[in-house]
Amino acid sequence: MPNSFLIAAEISQRAIMGLVQDSVPSLNSRRAYGGAITSFLEWYNLVGRPSLSKAMVQNYKVHLQARGLAPSSINQHLSAIRKLAAEAADNGYLDSTIASGISKIKGEKQAGVRAGNWLSKEQAQALLHAPHLSTLKGLRDRAILAVMLGAGLRRSEVAALTFENIAQRDARWVIVDLVGKGNRVRSVPIPSWTKQAIDEWADRAHLSSAHVFRSIHKGNYITGDSMTAQAIRDVVKEYGDALGLGIAAHDLRRTFAKLAHKGGAGLDQIQLSLGHASIKTTERYLGVQQNLHDAPCDHLGLNMG
Numbered sequence: 001m002p003n004s005f006l007i008a009a010e011i012s013q014r015a016i017m018g019l020v021q022d023s024v025p026s027l028n029s030r031r032a033y034g035g036a037i038t039s040f041l042e043w044y045n046l047v048g049r050p051s052l053s054k055a056m057v058q059n060y061k062v063h064l065q066a067r068g069l070a071p072s073s074i075n076q077h078l079s080a081i082r083k084l085a086a087e088a089a090d091n092g093y094l095d096s097t098i099a100s101g102i103s104k105i106k107g108e109k110q111a112g113v114r115a116g117n118w119l120s121k122e123q124a125q126a127l128l129h130a131p132h133l134s135t136l137k138g139l140r141d142r143a144i145l146a147v148m149l150g151a152g153l154r155r156s157e158v159a160a161l162t163f164e165n166i167a168q169r170d171a172r173w174v175i176v177d178l179v180g181k182g183n184r185v186r187s188v189p190i191p192s193w194t195k196q197a198i199d200e201w202a203d204r205a206h207l208s209s210a211h212v213f214r215s216i217h218k219g220n221y222i223t224g225d226s227m228t229a230q231a232i233r234d235v236v237k238e239y240g241d242a243l244g245l246g247i248a249a250h251d252l253r254r255t256f257a258k259l260a261h262k263g264g265a266g267l268d269q270i271q272l273s274l275g276h277a278s279i280k281t282t283e284r285y286l287g288v289q290q291n292l293h294d295a296p297c298d299h300l301g302l303n304m305g
Helices: 013-021 027-046 052-065 071-090 096-103 120-130 136-151 155-158 192-205 231-241 249-260 265-276 280-287
Strands: 166-168 174-180 186-187
Touching: 013 027, 013 071, 013 136, 013 280, 027 071, 052 071, 052 096, 071 096, 120 136, 120 249, 136 155, 136 192, 136 231, 136 249, 155 174, 174 192, 186 265, 231 249, 249 265, 249 280, 265 280
Parallel strands: none
Antiparallel strands: 166 174, 174 186
């Protein structure tokens, strides 16, 4: 058993990528792991292609720290390398003892919870009004922003959204049977203004089935039958930059959660709309902390009289 399948050059870099990326179901995870493994291999080649070992990966961790990466980024890189070692061992390219040692390398401690970025109500409203509605692209982009702000969908979920997903339930419009992260299926209620934005785009584009959002040529005509998650990200960036907001696509999902919570929506309902596996995830997402001065029990209206 070789102590490093990389030094022995038994498989190509593409195959190394495949070992890791094929082992995770999420497109976002495959993309993140792919970038992390690429960075690792670049460093690995620069330092002379040493044998893959726990000590070598720890040296790489020191390298990442020296680059000034945030703890979350370092941990993502280490997670990808642990996955690489585990898959290499499972496929007979690496001794399982070495893989086990690599799996025990500790990540960076993260102080507190990352607050993230979100928009105020006024900024979110300005973003919705930013697209020019005289063009097909403007109507489409407003509908994309309306879905992200009005339903809190991930950009991959927006790209995959179909007209068949949009249906009435209990006399209101809902995105039903939406497959999200971890293949969890959920339904997400949408406000009337989001449905209006979708309808106005669909009417102008003469669409009623399959994917809601399509690629558009600069000549203002549809050129494809869908959009990529990257293209959804570019739409958010375009209008965010124009307004000087400096936002990413995921910030609109966080904005949905923040505005809903400020408006009085319960954490459990926000969790269901976002598709979080745990209410704890939603609490961390919102930066919510338990209030011991104004607790739920203070509002029961009961007494011992």
